[in-house]
Amino acid sequence: xxxxxGLTKIFGxxxxxxxxxxxxxxxxIAALIGPNGAGKTTLFAxxxxxxxxxxxxxxxxxxxxxxxxxxxICRQGMVRTFQLTQPFARLTVRExxxxxxxxxxxxxxxxxxxxxxxxxxxxxxxxxxxxxAGLTVAARKRxxxxxxxxxxxxxxxxxxxxxxxxxxxxxxxxxxxRAIRDSGVTVFLIEHVMQAVMSLAERVHVLSxxxxxxxxxxREVAADPRxxxxxxGRGAAQRLAGGAHA
Amino acid sequence: MSRLSPGxxxxxxxxxxxxxxxxxxxxxxxxNLGVLVLFLTVLGQSWNIAGGFAGQLSFGHAVFFGVGAxxxxxxxxxxxxxxWLGLPAAALAGALVGTLIAALSFHAGLRGSYFAxxxxxxxxxxxxxxxxxxxTGGGVGLLVPLKPGFASFQLERIGFYYLIAALAAVxxxxxxxxxxxxxxxxxxxxxxxxxxxRALGIDTFREKVKVMALSGALAGAGGCFYAQYFxxxxxxxxxxxxxxxEMLLVAMIxxxxxxxxxxxxxxxxTLIGESTRELTEAQGLSLILYGALLILIIGxxxxxxxxxxxxxxxxx
Numbered sequence: 001x002x003x004x005x006g007l008t009k010i011f012g013x014x015x016x017x018x019x020x021x022x023x024x025x026x027x028x029i030a031a032l033i034g035p036n037g038a039g040k041t042t043l044f045a046x047x048x049x050x051x052x053x054x055x056x057x058x059x060x061x062x063x064x065x066x067x068x069x070x071x072x073i074c075r076q077g078m079v080r081t082f083q084l085t086q087p088f089a090r091l092t093v094r095e096x097x098x099x100x101x102x103x104x105x106x107x108x109x110x111x112x113x114x115x116x117x118x119x120x121x122x123x124x125x126x127x128x129x130x131x132x133a134g135l136t137v138a139a140r141k142r143x144x145x146x147x148x149x150x151x152x153x154x155x156x157x158x159x160x161x162x163x164x165x166x167x168x169x170x171x172x173x174x175x176x177x178r179a180i181r182d183s184g185v186t187v188f189l190i191e192h193v194m195q196a197v198m199s200l201a202e203r204v205h206v207l208s209x210x211x212x213x214x215x216x217x218x219r220e221v222a223a224d225p226r227x228x229x230x231x232x233g234r235g236a237a238q239r240l241a242g243g244a245h246a
Numbered sequence: 247m248s249r250l251s252p253g254x255x256x257x258x259x260x261x262x263x264x265x266x267x268x269x270x271x272x273x274x275x276x277x278n279l280g281v282l283v284l285f286l287t288v289l290g291q292s293w294n295i296a297g298g299f300a301g302q303l304s305f306g307h308a309v310f311f312g313v314g315a316x317x318x319x320x321x322x323x324x325x326x327x328x329x330w331l332g333l334p335a336a337a338l339a340g341a342l343v344g345t346l347i348a349a350l351s352f353h354a355g356l357r358g359s360y361f362a363x364x365x366x367x368x369x370x371x372x373x374x375x376x377x378x379x380x381x382t383g384g385g386v387g388l389l390v391p392l393k394p395g396f397a398s399f400q401l402e403r404i405g406f407y408y409l410i411a412a413l414a415a416v417x418x419x420x421x422x423x424x425x426x427x428x429x430x431x432x433x434x435x436x437x438x439x440x441x442x443x444r445a446l447g448i449d450t451f452r453e454k455v456k457v458m459a460l461s462g463a464l465a466g467a468g469g470c471f472y473a474q475y476f477x478x479x480x481x482x483x484x485x486x487x488x489x490x491x492e493m494l495l496v497a498m499i500x501x502x503x504x505x506x507x508x509x510x511x512x513x514x515x516t517l518i519g520e521s522t523r524e525l526t527e528a529q530g531l532s533l534i535l536y537g538a539l540l541i542l543i544i545g546x547x548x549x550x551x552x553x554x555x556x557x558x559x560x561x562x
Contacts, residue, residue, distance in 0.1 A: 071447045074447035082441070098431055103447040111431075
């Protein structure tokens, strides 16, 4: 469904993306992990048109979408959420979600109806008339999710949707992500919460210095020495292994 | 709804009051006062549609007003067109200039205060151009010869009153439509968070150009009305900073981003302007009062005077 080839983006002297390549299969939950500054958010931004890559290609549903503008990519069915939530602060939750719902209908009543259905699906049915500015972090994250879902995407990119949530909130969100996938939406998530990555993702891609250095099941990736080194530094895997044997 | 959502009753009562006003208060002074309020409502609503609803703050909105005023006057005086043709032509000219300025500014990625400054620069450029070239009459301006009659678009005072009432109704109608339509929802999204709007499939460039065209058309029509009502325009009246600031103040004082804010702002500003003129010879007193009022409102009613009229507080 999503094929990324040789994606490169240079900011000044920094290679934020350095030939990143990966594939996400339709109907799966895939995760993108990597140390801070590895280029995860830049990769999402390049996929969704917020950043135009210097080279490389993004194919989505068989079409080359490299360098298209964000709204066009959203209309194709790939939608992102933001690491730092970006609410329409002075609008209500209903109005926020309706903005997403308006993508496929110009009818106000239909958009409102769809927004309410999506809100109930993510457990925000009670908060529809609240102003977005007054929501808790957890509720804002849900609203971002709902807004994105309301555009009826085929592929949902979640940028650290669990970050800043407490364990019980994370516990509530995980089945929701699974339910979204079960409803036919492919999910690709950037996540630092390992509990979520390990139990949700079927395939994990590890980004380090703008390259995908490892991919596989969560278990394979966690055991990969290159991944351990990317997080803990060169030689760390050996030292850990040595320590275990001693 | 976070904005004052207009039912169907209040606009109709308001419309009735506007229609009856000149029949009850028949003096020239009273009708003229009504004309000025409604005229400022149109201009304030034009600013409000771009600045209040879509969050594209302009410091040079007079450019649309001025282009409308000049377009209709030049058509009539230099090209001999039927004067009434000036009204659609002025709206069209305002829309075209709105499209042009928006496309250039937004293509260059100008947002927020940079956009405000570039609109100011455009208005100044038009003022200087109107001063410099021949067909605008230069610094002397254009005088529409007095020739009362319907055909020459020089109506009785009450005729002008109903004309501007119709324009004001259209402008308020546009604002009501924005609170209820997809286009309006998209503008609100752009105002609140442009990146999030783009992520959700909104072509922000296109929507912003559209709203500037719409706003420009309203101000342009207002410009034509001004030229026919006062029968005189010159570059500083048409494109001056005063006019831009006035348009902005009307919306901000009344309540930017609300349907009836500009009407309230226009009413108050006209009242202050006319009463200071009646009471004292001091020339700039009304401006001082506008300034003081603006400070008070920004300090205590950041959403404008309309907040005083809201019986239902917004939920936090």
